[in-house]
Amino acid sequence: MALEHAILVSLLEQPGSGYELARRFDRSIGRFWTATHQQIYRVLRRMEADGWVAAEEVAQDGRPDKKVYSAADPGRAALAAWLREPVEPETVRHELAVKIRAAAFDDPAALISEVERHRESHAALLTRYLHGEQRDFPDLAALDTRQELQHVVLRGGIEFERMTLAWLDDVLATLHRLADGGRGTGNR
Amino acid sequence: MALEHAILVSLLEQPGSGYELARRFDRSIGRFWTATHQQIYRVLRRMEADGWVAAEEVAQDGRPDKKVYSAADPGRAALAAWLREPVEPETVRHELAVKIRAAAFDDPAALISEVERHRESHAALLTRYLHGEQRDFPDLAALDTRQELQHVVLRGGIEFERMTLAWLDDVLATLHRLADGGRGTGNR
DNA sequence: ATTGCCTATGCAACTTGTTGCATAGCAGGA
DNA sequence: TCCTGCTATGCAACAAGTTGCATAGGCAAT
Numbered sequence: 001m002a003l004e005h006a007i008l009v010s011l012l013e014q015p016g017s018g019y020e021l022a023r024r025f026d027r028s029i030g031r032f033w034t035a036t037h038q039q040i041y042r043v044l045r046r047m048e049a050d051g052w053v054a055a056e057e058v059a060q061d062g063r064p065d066k067k068v069y070s071a072a073d074p075g076r077a078a079l080a081a082w083l084r085e086p087v088e089p090e091t092v093r094h095e096l097a098v099k100i101r102a103a104a105f106d107d108p109a110a111l112i113s114e115v116e117r118h119r120e121s122h123a124a125l126l127t128r129y130l131h132g133e134q135r136d137f138p139d140l141a142a143l144d145t146r147q148e149l150q151h152v153v154l155r156g157g158i159e160f161e162r163m164t165l166a167w168l169d170d171v172l173a174t175l176h177r178l179a180d181g182g183r184g185t186g187n188r
Numbered sequence: 189m190a191l192e193h194a195i196l197v198s199l200l201e202q203p204g205s206g207y208e209l210a211r212r213f214d215r216s217i218g219r220f221w222t223a224t225h226q227q228i229y230r231v232l233r234r235m236e237a238d239g240w241v242a243a244e245e246v247a248q249d250g251r252p253d254k255k256v257y258s259a260a261d262p263g264r265a266a267l268a269a270w271l272r273e274p275v276e277p278e279t280v281r282h283e284l285a286v287k288i289r290a291a292a293f294d295d296p297a298a299l300i301s302e303v304e305r306h307r308e309s310h311a312a313l314l315t316r317y318l319h320g321e322q323r324d325f326p327d328l329a330a331l332d333t334r335q336e337l338q339h340v341v342l343r344g345g346i347e348f349e350r351m352t353l354a355w356l357d358d359v360l361a362t363l364h365r366l367a368d369g370g371r372g373t374g375n376r
Numbered sequence: 377a378t379t380g381c382c383t384a385t386g387c388a389a390c391t392t393g394t395t396g397c398a399t400a401g402c403a404g405g406a
Numbered sequence: 407t408c409c410t411g412c413t414a415t416g417c418a419a420c421a422a423g424t425t426g427c428a429t430a431g432g433c434a435a436t
Contacts, residue, residue: 002283033282033283033285033286034279034280080294083290087302087305090281093190093220097344098193101201102196103271104201105200105264106267106271110271114274121277148366152358152359155355159354167344171340178336
């Protein structure tokens, strides 16, 4: 139910078309809220019908027209109301944790390459975060409210990736230890 | 698509009825894979039709009969195949991060109580993890394969909660700073 | 010339996940 | 006695998210 709100935030930060929003969701916002272009188009039409966003047709030179959306006052009000609502307890889906526990009933060594792939992608993401930080926040002493809030979210992303990398190293060490030692499945 | 696999892992660790599975998902497994009883019942019926699990009707004294499920060989094989499949890149939905960025267009101070509530629930979860660790893994030097893997997942949960608590303190400090200083919305 | 990729939007069909309700007997407290 | 709550399973309707495909022009490389 929060895709609407993520879209509103993105449009408040910068108006754009559905297509542009989809690309933003692949980049910055998508780090903490994913969505496909299909979802975005569908939700945008509903939000336009509800008056949360306003659309403007923009003709372009060598490419298709686009509809540029921007947040309207009722949308802004809905966002403010949502901010004040309580939690909704974050449903977690951590596939790798399931796989690790599943490895007890198969060969733990079979997971090593998978965990290494995860490790690499988290390391790459951390690097991108750190580069993005240097690019977007060169002077940490001179940030306005919006940048302060963007930066504290980014810090969360950075710390999450650091923690994850350390944990994945721990997982790898554990898997290697189990692969070297008893080769049994531990069961059956 | 991984609920089947989470259920298989849980049934391999311990056979049980749909109801019992739902309760386990509310406790241990649910920390990294949530599911309602509706989902579990539906998926269990499909898995039984596919031969992934075997069901046995068990009459009980003072309460309704139950169907106790256990993992069957085809299910175990499907789990092993899934273990060897590549990633599926973890769709993230971090509502609080969206709210924090949204606060730039409203009053950052309005978020403080919400963040404090999150902080409390993460602190409570960390405490439960640590108690569970002492209860289930009293002797870390004498763990079998299954326990080693369960413990490394638990360590991940513990580190995640510690990291999250530190970040939420950072968020709170930032929100307080913004609330004390410029009271503007930073925009409009 | 053809192939493939990018912008830009959308339909249709499908799978997942959620919410509300129903049944049904038993246990414990007000 | 009535009400609440627990075990145990399930239907029905809905909301959210995914996948495959279609259109349609332009650009760049082969």
